[in-house]
Each structure stands twice: as structure tokens, then as C-alpha cells.
Amino acid sequence: MEGISIASKPSGIEESIIDFSQITLRPLHLSDIDDVMVWTTDKKVAKFCSWEPHNSKEDGINYIENIATKFLWCKAICFSDRAIGCISLSSNSPHDISRNKSAELGYVLGSNYWGRGIATFAVKQVVKVTFSELSHLERIEALVDVQNVGSQKVLEKSGFQKEGVLRKYVQLKGKGRDMIMYSVFDNDPKV
Template sequence: MEITSISSKPGAKEERIDLTQITLRPLNLSDLDDLMIWTTDEKVAKFCSWELYTSKDDGINFIENIATKFLWCKAICINDRAIGCVSLSSSSPGDKSRNKCAELGYVLGSKYWGKGVATCVVKQVVKVAFCELSYLERLEALVDVENAGSQRVLEKAGFQKEGVLRKYLVMKGKSRDMIISSVLFTDPQL
């Protein structure tokens, strides 16, 4: 991973975060209290397909039954405390014609937004994905047209915007236009 110290935006409570402290590791049950911080935060869930968690059972279910079914899933950690999660899932489960493609997803506790964490993590995951899951040729990401932060993260990490999928999926009870972006194993790594 390219590791730098990046200053946060003016006005942010903490001025800097040392990106060298960010690590990715498997999520486990001892992360439950940390996971509940972002999964119960409306700001975080706004552009995510999952509904706000209402109990620790939801968190346990994620750690034990959902995260384990992704192709690849890691906790984003600072000083070994989980501050978010990043995953790769099958783009079209059961469709062999798409088994060289995976969908990227990421989420970060709002306290850590705007400090370069997601960009740093996504760049790292692109490298790791094409290395550890060497059969993959394409990573794709679907981002709500109103989720400007996530679009910028992908752009900075080398993803190419491919288009807008109109009313592609229902999130929070509403049909949403989604931007699809991708990076290929042959693209220059940032």
C-alpha cells in the first residue's frame, strides 16, 4: 500500500490521520461493539443497501453469516480497532459468465470521513484483489448518483466511470440511479 500522512479537510475535528496505522484484517466477534457504531449511524447507512441495525443480534449476524459469505471481507482498522469494513462479493452469484468479476463495497464510521482513509483502503484492495483472487479480471462498484464522496474515492483509486444505471435498485424504499465504475487487472495500478 502506498502510505502517506494526509491532512484532513479544514474544519474537521481531527487534523490528521496517519494512514500508516490503517490495517485490514478479518472481522471477528470481538469487533461487535465497534461495528455497531457505524451500522447504527443513519449518515453511514444512507447510501447503503442494508437497513440500520437495531440490535447486537444484527451485528452478530453480519459477522457470522454475512461477512463470511463474501468472496473477501476485512475490517478496516486503526490500532487494531475496527472503524469500517471493505468487501468483495460475487457480481452475479451463480452466473458463470461473470465469475471473473467481483463487486467492491466499503463503509467507514463517520468520525473518520474526509481523511483519506477510504481512498487508501480501496487502492490497497485493488492490488490485493487481483493478487489474492488471481482469477479476477474486473472489479466493479455501484454508487448512488448522490453519493459524491464514494464516487470520488473510486475515481482517486483508478476506477473508470462506465455509466448510470437508471432506477437500478431499491434502497431505503426508493428506486435509485446508480453509477457503475470498474477497474480491470490490466489497468495501471495507482
């Protein structure tokens, strides 16, 4: 995911309550390409991500086949089995995972689904499974742009603690950006 994106209220979808039993996390497949293109071509979604909006299906195929597979852990966020976003963990030390006790969380969600609790639900699920599936990990961290208030709320509702602001920490789309570091530990109280 190379960045975190979630920030505003939904637009263009019914304002009904989400049935969270229809939210699942599963591997991304090439058959998801049409769904992936919806959120990877959206400028609102890419705003706080390191990547630019995709321009072609080839970009989407490359994302599924090459980029998503490079993460330590990566799943599609699905609503009724349609890929509406993606959530991943990347290793801070990919060459020596046995010595690395932390991973960085990243997620992206189609803008039509913002503000409905889906990202918070997905992050909570990842926190639950990560420390058992990847038992060497002790810490999950997330970097969030200071202007990405929606993502800050997602992490706080998911039990992450704000550690501080890292000034001009990331070069994002040609600009130095301030980032907020959040973390959750394997022994933190679960939300």
C-alpha cells in the same frame, strides 16, 4: 457490505493527519462487536446502504457471523486495530466462480472517519491484493448512488473509471435509485 457509503467531512474527531501505517485490513471478529455497532447504528452511514441501521447487538453479531462471511472477500478496515468500517468483494456468479471474471466492491466507513482518505487508502489496498490473491478476476466494479458524491471521489482517486449511469437500477429503501457504475481492470495503470 451491500452498498457503499462515504460522503462527508469528519465530525467530532481531531483534525490531525492520519498515520496510514495504522490503517490495516483484517478479518472481522466477534470481539469487534462494540466497534461495529458504532458504524452500523449510524443513520448517516446506512443512508446509501441496502441495510437499515442496526438496533441491537444481535444485529451486529449477525452481521459479523452470517452476513460478512458470505462475501467472496471481506475485511474490517481498522485504525489502530479498531474496526472502523468494512470492505468486501462479492461475486457476481457465486455458484461458478471459475467462469466469473469480475467482482463487486463494497465498503462502509464510520462517519467519524469520513473525508480523511481512509476509504481511498483501503480501496487502493484491495485493488493491489485482489488481482494477485484472486487471480481469476480481471475486473472489479462498484455501484454508487448518484447522490453519493464522496464515494464517487473515493473510487476515482483509487483508479476506477466511470462507465455510466444506470437509471433506476436499484430499489433502495422503497425507491428506485440511479447508480453509477465504476470499474478497474487488472491491467489498468495503478494509481
